[in-house]
Amino acid sequence: MPELSHGRRVLVLAICCTSLLIVSLDNTVLNVALPALQREFDASTSQLQWTVDAYTLVLASLLMLAGSTADRIGRRRVFTTGLVVFTLGSVLCSLAPDLSWLVVFRMVQAVGGSMLNPVAMSIITNTFTDPRERARAIGVWGAVVGISMAAGPLVGGVLVESVGWRSIFWINLPVGLAALLLTRRHVPESRAPEPRRVDPVGQLLVMTLFGSLTYAIIEAPHASLPAVAPFVALALAALLALLYYEPRRREPLIDLRFFRSAPFSGATVTAVSAFAALGGFLFLSTLYLQNVRGLSALEAGLWMLPMAVPTFLCAPLSGRLVGSRGPRLPLLVAGGAMTASGLLFALFEAETSDVTLFLGYVLFGVGFGFVNAPITNTAVSGMPTAQAGVASAVASTSRQLGQALGVAVVGAVLAAGVGASPHADAFVPAARPAWWILAGCGLAVLLVGAVTSGPWATRTARRTAARLAAPEPHRAPAPR
Template identity: 75%
Template sequence: MSVSEITGTTQTRPSQRRRLLVLAICCMSLLIVSLDTTVLNVALPSMRREFHTGVAGMQWTVDAYTLVLASLLILAGSTADRIGRRKVFKTGLVLFTLGSVLCSLAPNLESLVAFRMLQAIGGSMLNPVAMSIITNTFTDPRERARAIGAWGAVVGISMAAGPVVGGLLVETVGWRSIFWINVPVGLTALLLTWRYVPESRAPKPRRADPVGQLLVITLLGSLTYAIIEAPTTGPATLLPFAALAAAALTALVLYEPRRPEPLIDLCFFRSAPFSGATVIAISSFAALSGFLFLNTLYLQDVRGLTALQAGLYMLPMAALTFLCAPLSGRLVAGRGPRLPLIVAGTSMAACGLLFAAFEAETSTPLLFTGYVLFGLGFGMVNAPITNTAVSGMPRSQAGVAAAVASTSRQTGATLGVAVIGSVLAAGTGAAGHATGFVEAARPAWWIITACALTVLAVGLATSGRWARETARRTAQRLESADTHPTADDSRA
């Protein structure tokens, strides 16, 4: 496959300067999406007071965004492969920026949730498409791994800057201002994309799969609704929506292999590293979202800190994530994903154990130790997830592969807030009173510990020689299917 087939715009490999510009533009899109999450967490108590809502209301403020994002990422990735990655990327920037403006003007909780969903539609067109652009721009495996390491460092930057910037804005201007910061970054990224990012698409575009898309939305939506609303409505809500989620999952597994070009190509999961990366992404981002949700409420509602003080308290965790992300990228490039995953799982599990077994919240030294351990672990986990998801896959499938990885992250983030928030609400009451917060949060910390141990166990199981061989066979099968369309029948 020639470069011209991949980019559709040039006959030569992009220059080093242009490649770095493309990386910077893609990282800007990741920055506003990631920053939006960390900034929002610090503002949750202020939103709750203004809108007179409880823990469930705050869960929906977060999960309305991550749920829509998770539901549409694969569609956005495959659509970008089909009609053009730059075109979809620009559309995403416009929608995300517009959604940010509307969020800042929301008159009530319901409209805020609706505008967050609009943000998410735009966000779904950014991260997986940007990763696909990076994959097709940096064709050398070592260069790509370093680029992905830089990409992961942006998550650290957002975690470092988000709580502090968010806290400062909440205290001085108000929570609505947290959405304003997306506007100049989004507009700048849009102008630079117009100027520097070449158009690219897959040589063999994939057809749309509306039934598969509807099943994914039904699965994630019903599962999240059941988990969030169960503490207040009980089994009457949990059982029917859980049954609907199970039915959607069953239908998805039965329907997708029968399509020549499915929304989710289940053949991908024959690769042990790819399947492992999916599980690790769900587990690690569930741990992250639960960690941020618990600590934001604890620091402000129980310790009585201001939004800015709470952001500064969490700075050690964010700083370690920022420092470790590029290191993890270099380790993945030089030695593979095994060591970073071991460090990630062990560190995050140790953090969860400090809070679950030793009530680290009640001791400031233990609190900061837990923050450092979690930052170290999470900083190490992102590069192995991304690199494993896209490396070895045919470049024609880059958008879909990157979208599955991003979907796994957002699914984990959605479930993390839903489960952790529901456990907390069940222990403290639906209104989220501070009384007994530490005791009520203990089961949630055990869940976070279990997520971290899953990262460790799955990382060890899917990073060996056997796993790499399954990845090689899967890549050959996918390449054969791209070359000989009739081979699709064999994947059913």
């Protein structure tokens, strides 16, 4: 791809960030609408979990396929297709006659969303070739998550209160269409010089692993062990089959050699942990603010600002720090702040006081604001440009899988704790184990970030990049 002018690169970054905005905004807006959905459809906790996880699971399952497909047939082509499908899915969600159809249409949205964020990150990686410029661009990218957190609850609260929950999906229509027109006009086409083959077996195994594992977690509080056990066994079988099958393909869906790089493996674990914390945090907070405190959707949205604003402010700062000093400091700050937030709720029931609730939200927002840039930068830095799409897709998959698992685990713990007790009375004690889990996620970010960001880790990344750039003659030919 020819070198673009600075102004053109900035425009490409803005277009790519727009795709992240509508996908992230959709999640934060939906969280505010969960109590409205619960009232209208008399939904259980597990049904609310599926309205979130149906989207994130499909997204996680297809991200790597979308990344490799974009590398093969063209990143702009896949990106524009994703915008069309995502926008269409949003319209269908607004027309859903019941909760089951809403879950189905959320899955349609996710098919489009899978073609957006990892492909957009691949476009950014290929557009910003200078490491410092790339780190700053990724910092801006991360700040968009903060914008969605700040705008999502407020926009969602206003729309749910004034028009109804269906209107939260309408906002994707004008934004999606504008992004589509700008993409076709200003984003140059790019693709990998050596296209990768499709891996249908690997794709099926990934979908089986993610889907069966999440189903088992969500349904565990309500179903008997014989009903859940087969799905746990299926997830384990799919994982073992992936570990056996993928290394034997010449062009696998998941190149397990990536994980020989300690920073890349660390970025994957960090992404799962951080976004599990985010998914659980939003799920708990939304239900608590509206169902326990009795706040309106708009008031609950305003209460989310102490988390959203620090995320927005810290993300670009994190990007600059990654560009100038590396990922270690942002990861340590992120892990420390997220751990402190979880402990504040787990040990001191922070939600029962306005002051501690505010402080807990601020700490989580600071931590999450610092975590995104080092994850993304570490995942794609050092990887061959030809595999940028796949590498960024693995990082994006880790994020979505983490968020799905966070909602599944926290929702399951909450459902088991609430039981037959009145929801408002039982919520705070039932949520305490969930807050311990979120504190553990923050601690994982802290420890893994410390271990995988030093000189030893950098050496493993260099060795891995050299192996990826060289052919591996011992591999069997790819199955056709």
